Amino acid sequence: MKSLSIGLIGVGTVGRGVVNVLERNKNEISRRTGCNINLVSASARDVNKAQAFLGENVKVYSNPLDVVKDPKVEIVIELIGGTTDAKSILVESMRVGKPVITANKALLAEHGNELIDLASQHNGILGYEAAVAGGIPIVKALREGLTANSIQWVAGIVNGTTNFILTQMRDRQAGFAEALEEAQRLGFAEADPTFDIEGIDAAQKLSIIAALAFGISVQPNRVFTEGITKLEPIDVNAAEDFGYRIKLLGMARRVSSGIELRVHPTLVPEKSSIAAVRGAMNAVLVQGDAVGPTLYYGAGAGSEPTASAVIADLVDISRLINSSPDQRVPYFAFEKGQMSDEPVLDIDDVVTSYYLRIRASDRPGVLADISRILADNTVSIEAMRQREPMGKDELVNIIILTHVTRERNIRAALGRIEKLDSITGKVVMLRMEHLDFVNE
Amino acid sequence: MKSLSIGLIGVGTVGRGVVNVLERNKNEISRRTGCNINLVSASARDVNKAQAFLGENVKVYSNPLDVVKDPKVEIVIELIGGTTDAKSILVESMRVGKPVITANKALLAEHGNELIDLASQHNGILGYEAAVAGGIPIVKALREGLTANSIQWVAGIVNGTTNFILTQMRDRQAGFAEALEEAQRLGFAEADPTFDIEGIDAAQKLSIIAALAFGISVQPNRVFTEGITKLEPIDVNAAEDFGYRIKLLGMARRVSSGIELRVHPTLVPEKSSIAAVRGAMNAVLVQGDAVGPTLYYGAGAGSEPTASAVIADLVDISRLINSSPDQRVPYFAFEKGQMSDEPVLDIDDVVTSYYLRIRASDRPGVLADISRILADNTVSIEAMRQREPMGKDELVNIIILTHVTRERNIRAALGRIEKLDSITGKVVMLRMEHLDFVNE
Numbered sequence: 116m117k118s119l120s121i122g123l124i125g126v127g128t129v130g131r132g133v134v135n136v137l138e139r140n141k142n143e144i145s146r147r148t149g150c151n152i153n154l155v156s157a158s159a160r161d162v163n164k165a166q167a168f169l170g171e172n173v174k175v176y177s178n179p180l181d182v183v184k185d186p187k188v189e190i191v192i193e194l195i196g197g198t199t200d201a202k203s204i205l206v207e208s209m210r211v212g213k214p215v216i217t218a219n220k221a222l223l224a225e226h227g228n229e230l231i232d233l234a235s236q237h238n239g240i241l242g243y244e245a246a247v248a249g250g251i252p253i254v255k256a257l258r259e260g261l262t263a264n265s266i267q268w269v270a271g272i273v274n275g276t277t278n279f280i281l282t283q284m285r286d287r288q289a290g291f292a293e294a295l296e297e298a299q300r301l302g303f304a305e306a307d308p309t310f311d312i313e314g315i316d317a318a319q320k321l322s323i324i325a326a327l328a329f330g331i332s333v334q335p336n337r338v339f340t341e342g343i344t345k346l347e348p349i350d351v352n353a354a355e356d357f358g359y360r361i362k363l364l365g366m367a368r369r370v371s372s373g374i375e376l377r378v379h380p381t382l383v384p385e386k387s388s389i390a391a392v393r394g395a396m397n398a399v400l401v402q403g404d405a406v407g408p409t410l411y412y413g414a415g416a417g418s419e420p421t422a423s424a425v426i427a428d429l430v431d432i433s434r435l436i437n438s439s440p441d442q443r444v445p446y447f448a449f450e451k452g453q454m455s456d457e458p459v460l461d462i463d464d465v466v467t468s469y470y471l472r473i474r475a476s477d478r479p480g481v482l483a484d485i486s487r488i489l490a491d492n493t494v495s496i497e498a499m500r501q502r503e504p505m506g507k508d509e510l511v512n513i514i515i516l517t518h519v520t521r522e523r524n525i526r527a528a529l530g531r532i533e534k535l536d537s538i539t540g541k542v543v544m545l546r547m548e549h550l551d552f553v554n555e
Numbered sequence: 556m557k558s559l560s561i562g563l564i565g566v567g568t569v570g571r572g573v574v575n576v577l578e579r580n581k582n583e584i585s586r587r588t589g590c591n592i593n594l595v596s597a598s599a600r601d602v603n604k605a606q607a608f609l610g611e612n613v614k615v616y617s618n619p620l621d622v623v624k625d626p627k628v629e630i631v632i633e634l635i636g637g638t639t640d641a642k643s644i645l646v647e648s649m650r651v652g653k654p655v656i657t658a659n660k661a662l663l664a665e666h667g668n669e670l671i672d673l674a675s676q677h678n679g680i681l682g683y684e685a686a687v688a689g690g691i692p693i694v695k696a697l698r699e700g701l702t703a704n705s706i707q708w709v710a711g712i713v714n715g716t717t718n719f720i721l722t723q724m725r726d727r728q729a730g731f732a733e734a735l736e737e738a739q740r741l742g743f744a745e746a747d748p749t750f751d752i753e754g755i756d757a758a759q760k761l762s763i764i765a766a767l768a769f770g771i772s773v774q775p776n777r778v779f780t781e782g783i784t785k786l787e788p789i790d791v792n793a794a795e796d797f798g799y800r801i802k803l804l805g806m807a808r809r810v811s812s813g814i815e816l817r818v819h820p821t822l823v824p825e826k827s828s829i830a831a832v833r834g835a836m837n838a839v840l841v842q843g844d845a846v847g848p849t850l851y852y853g854a855g856a857g858s859e860p861t862a863s864a865v866i867a868d869l870v871d872i873s874r875l876i877n878s879s880p881d882q883r884v885p886y887f888a889f890e891k892g893q894m895s896d897e898p899v900l901d902i903d904d905v906v907t908s909y910y911l912r913i914r915a916s917d918r919p920g921v922l923a924d925i926s927r928i929l930a931d932n933t934v935s936i937e938a939m940r941q942r943e944p945m946g947k948d949e950l951v952n953i954i955i956l957t958h959v960t961r962e963r964n965i966r967a968a969l970g971r972i973e974k975l976d977s978i979t980g981k982v983v984m985l986r987m988e989h990l991d992f993v994n995e
Contacts, residue, residue: 136703234886258885263576263870330587331896400990405866412852448766
């Protein structure tokens, strides 16, 4: 199998996420790219600490530019943040013809126009999926997925810190200061949170989104920006009385006279998808003239979610380098010869939880019989409720939610339950999925 | 500018959508691809009708294979449905080395494994974004956006007809038959709805999703499939009592012993994003080990949403053909030299609606004064509420939601309101966005 050598600049939270995910999903990723991706060098402020984390096989420099110059390095990943050194790294990578990946929204917002001019001159490759909305592949959606559309507007929750604070203010009826403190305590806000709470981070991301959506230059300074620091609980509550939630929304909208770019606390209808985005999650809503509304939701920050986007760029580039252009992306996502024959399970072997509706005579002992049969088959009951008969027959509906179990156990139990004298007809059985994470 | 000639097989609902969107967004699409896309030939069962719709410049055949053979055609789009003729079209396109795009999920589910083998042999290009979840770019997300991840599971509402019926059953307390009738009346269900309501369409899509997520072959016959025809209102209501909604969910999950593939009515927590997907909309939830949960939402069917996905494939292919591989996708989505200088508007020129909180003395005439000033500035009131003072001062909070207006009008009005004797301090002003579509 081919191999590809990468250099990592910055071994902080996201850098470590990249290393961990590349290692853990090595096999899965090489099935998708047809090549092994190897970290050969890195740079970090604390060389010893980075060396201890990365192990002997990775050369660790203190100067980021040494990574770019390292002849073994084929692709550069910049994860140091800031805009001065980071810019030098991108410029130098392009100059020496090495593809470069960054998660640096500030860099792209401030110098994006200049950097893409330079990239064009050098025929360079620049990946920045991680710079907007972390793990959500929104750059790809806008650059490639929605290309048929004239984009009408984009509305996004693109800053997790402020969304976390707003969620706290609402859930706990907390003031801004108190909610900020809680966010800091839990690691969702920095010690100096200005950049997030004043909307600057969101405005930078919005300026990149607008460039992608409308084909305008990146103009962070033209984004009208208002943070959430002045929000008071009375306004959160009053908005709620009218059926709205308050979110820090980034809006980019095309109107006849030009483009609106603005980040500010915004009332959105409580039933809209955007209103349901809780905690530190992000979501971007894109309105295209052909497709209508589409929404992209996920983690907008954090070690591994951001690493997910960085590595997606890495996979894109390694596919470019290693494949004929026509075959860049494997037809079914994995390389030919890398399809697996993992078995698809019979339904009897599926493990999930269940809703049961049992029609029974309303007489003593029925519930005991049912409970015993379920227990005999190792099915445990999460909740049970009896519904009064709706018609004139004397039957009641017993509704049971079960804990997780194997389908064959449920089927065996139902076979026996349906044979009870007190039971009429077949038991209605529906499956349940908790999809827990959505509500965090 | 370069140009690219395409042939369209099938001029039905989706085919017309493709023609309309390509025409309407001609300029936008060529800014993204650096080339003009021209429809040169087509085939349709009713040649005259198609000719009338497509105009004189398009050659219309009755035999689909004549489109593939047409020497002018560089890319073939197959939109006839069915699996026999459609398969011949794909096979023939690959044989003659023409990229081919299809929206045909049945074809891919039944013959996908064979077709990608053939595509590999011929080094062919096969686009099928439109085959799964219509306008949502989920194929791209799975093949490219989430490649860093070991996918743990995918749960999707991928059939709009059944989701529409389930939404009706819940909203109107309707039985299945009645809800189906309503769906048919409104054009959301076919005269023969079997394919949708029995879950077969969803199972086909799920089998493609599973191949993309796990790198297994496409196995529609291994999907455990149960439709929604037996659902009764009592179960919809009982589920709701426990805090759940019933959705026709497609689940593909990797567990230690293999892969679960199943489509069936499923109870999902009412607060989950999936539960909020109403009407004919689709949503796909993907759980990756690095990124965590991500969700993709949009229209899963219909003329222009499906055309959006077909044209996204077309743009991908034209970028491949017309660019150096490294520059396949423009850095900021639009081609160099195609960036526009549309003005970013000043906030004064933004048009939206507003939330105002005004602290006023509780005395007669205050509301009249405020209303008059708003009216003078052409701001109309949507709702108004007065909140009792919370502290001991004698001030009340007057909360006003306005209809849409220009920001300069609001600012002018607030300037005058703040000068009224009865008003204390600055007016709190927040902006509102209705994002209407989300609730349909």
